[in-house]
Amino acid sequence: MSSTLASAVSNLFEPLQLGSITVQNRIQMAALTRNRAPNAVPTDLMREHYAQRARGGTGLIVAEAILIIRQGTEWAEAPGIWSCEQVAAWKKITDAVHAEGSxxxxxxxxxxxxxxxxxxxxxxxxxxxxxxxxxxxxxxxxRFIPGQPGYTTPTEIEDPTLLIEQFRLAAINAKEAGFDGVELHGANGYLIAQFLDSGANQRTDKWGGSVENRSRFGLEVLKVFKSVFGANVAVKLSYAGGYNDVGMPLPETIETFTYFISEADKLGLSYFALVRYVARLDITLDGKLRAIQHDVLETYRPYIKNAKLYLNGEVSGEEGAKLVEEGKIDGVSIGLLYVTHPDVGNRIRDGKPLDNVPNFPAMQIGGDDETRWYIGYNDYPAAS
Incomplete structure (x- = not known):
């Protein structure tokens, strides 16, 4: 590695305090749904996958999105954490990550x-x-249901506190499984984002209507996470919206998320992960792009006063290092490149290209053949 390149990214390889733990560098592996958990139970293949990436120079790994209950997923073979069998399987994975120093x-x-x-x-x-x-x-x-149906009309949950309790129990299980902390999935149009979004949430009780009421559910979930994990609680948010048909007009988006961030930051979180607008991830509905395009970092950074900040969304090592140097972020959160490279951190540090070719047909494969599951998952090489 040239001294110029080493200098350009060196601040990404400084330790970072996150709650009660210190991670070895400022590179985070974002959660990546990969469909390798038959019957929602993690496997030894997954243990190998996470160990590879811990060994490859990752400061903090965020495990793929984990179902807190048997709420059927968009993705086949996604893992859960509601049973003793699942907890025991995740414990093998967290032990493997810790053994690699991550x-x-x-x-x-x-x-x-x-x-x-x-x-x-x-x-x-x-x-x-x-x-x-x-x-x-x-x-x-x-795609895994015959006929490839679209979304159904859901049933309005009468008492959202029942869901909050399910999140609390999942956090307890995550603690038992050896995770260092929990990240609330508040992005991509899932449940937390649905409560925040006025188009998806039209309740007239204390859980809907005003910005304060729509923010209540996510904030209460963060509070129960804090009761289990203390300072080691985070949240991921994608304000630009679009995916899964969420996204409010820009003024309402800014009003909602500045309030939510300000209140969440007062809880003493370890970090926020913000997802900026990425054009290739935008979707088209009714002939229009769905996302609410705006500068996520410039808009919301001033409201994060206590927690650390990771930025996600095609952030390169050099761009991330520059943003760290400018005090705009504390670390970079990298997603897709971690699918195809077990050693993202090491490659950035050593100035080596991230040039493994994605095996797209194998990325979201499911089934019973473990050899087939290995392809496009654990067979991407590290740099020599």
């Missing part, structure tokens, strides 16, 4: 309205598809 958070996830009654886990749960309001999301399709 740390790992659990991203806890509830689908809300973007589930389907015919999804296998939803059928096993024997409950309706719950959401803040009985409003279906537009677009989307369930």
């Amino acid at each position: 740390h790992i958070y659990a991203q806890l996830w509830h689908l809300g309205r973007v589930s389907h009654p015919e999804a296998p886990q939803q059928k096993l749960a024997g409950t309706p598809v719950y959401a803040p309001s009985a409003i279906s999301a537009r677009g989307g399709k369930f």
Whole structure:
């Protein structure tokens, strides 16, 4: 590595205090849904996957989104954390990550309205598809359900505190499984985002209507996480919206998220992960792009006064290092490149290209053949 390149990214390899733990560098592996957990139970193949990436120079790993209950998922074979079997399987993974000198958070996830009654886990749960309001999301399709149906009209949850308790129990299980902390999945149009979004949440009780009421659910979930993990609680947010049919007019978006961030920051979180606008991830509905495009970092950074900040959304090592130097962020959160590279951190440090070719057909594969599952998952090489 040239001395010029080493200098350009060196501040990414300084330690970072996150709550009660110190991570070895400022590179975070973002949560990446990969469909390798048959019957929602993590496997030894997943343990190898996370160990590879811990070994590859990652400061903090955020595990793929983990279902807190049998709320049927958009993705087949996504893992859960509601059973003793699942907790024991996750414990093998967290032990492997710690043995490689890294740390790992659990991203806890509830689908809300973007589930389907015919999804296998939803059928096993024997409950309706719950959401803040009985409003279906537009677009989307369930590739693993015959006919590839779109979203259904959900059942409005009568008492949201029941869902908050499910989040609390999931956090307790994550603690038992050895995770260093928990990240609330508040992005991509799932349950937390649905409560925040006035188009998805049209309740007239204390959980809907005003900005304060729409923010209440997510804030209460963060509070129960704090009761379990103390300072090691984080939240991921995607303000630009779009995915899964959420996104409010810009003034309402800014009003909602500046309030939510300000209140969440007062709770003493370890970090926020903000997802900036990425054009290739935008979706088209009714002939228009759905996302609410604006500068996420410039708009919301002033409201994060206590927690650390990771920025996600095609942030390169050099750009991230520059933003760290300018005091705008504390670390970079990298997603897709971690699918195809077990050693993202090491490559950035050593100035080596991130040039492994994605095996897209194998990325979201499911089934019973573990050899087939290995391809496009654990077979990407590290740099020599």
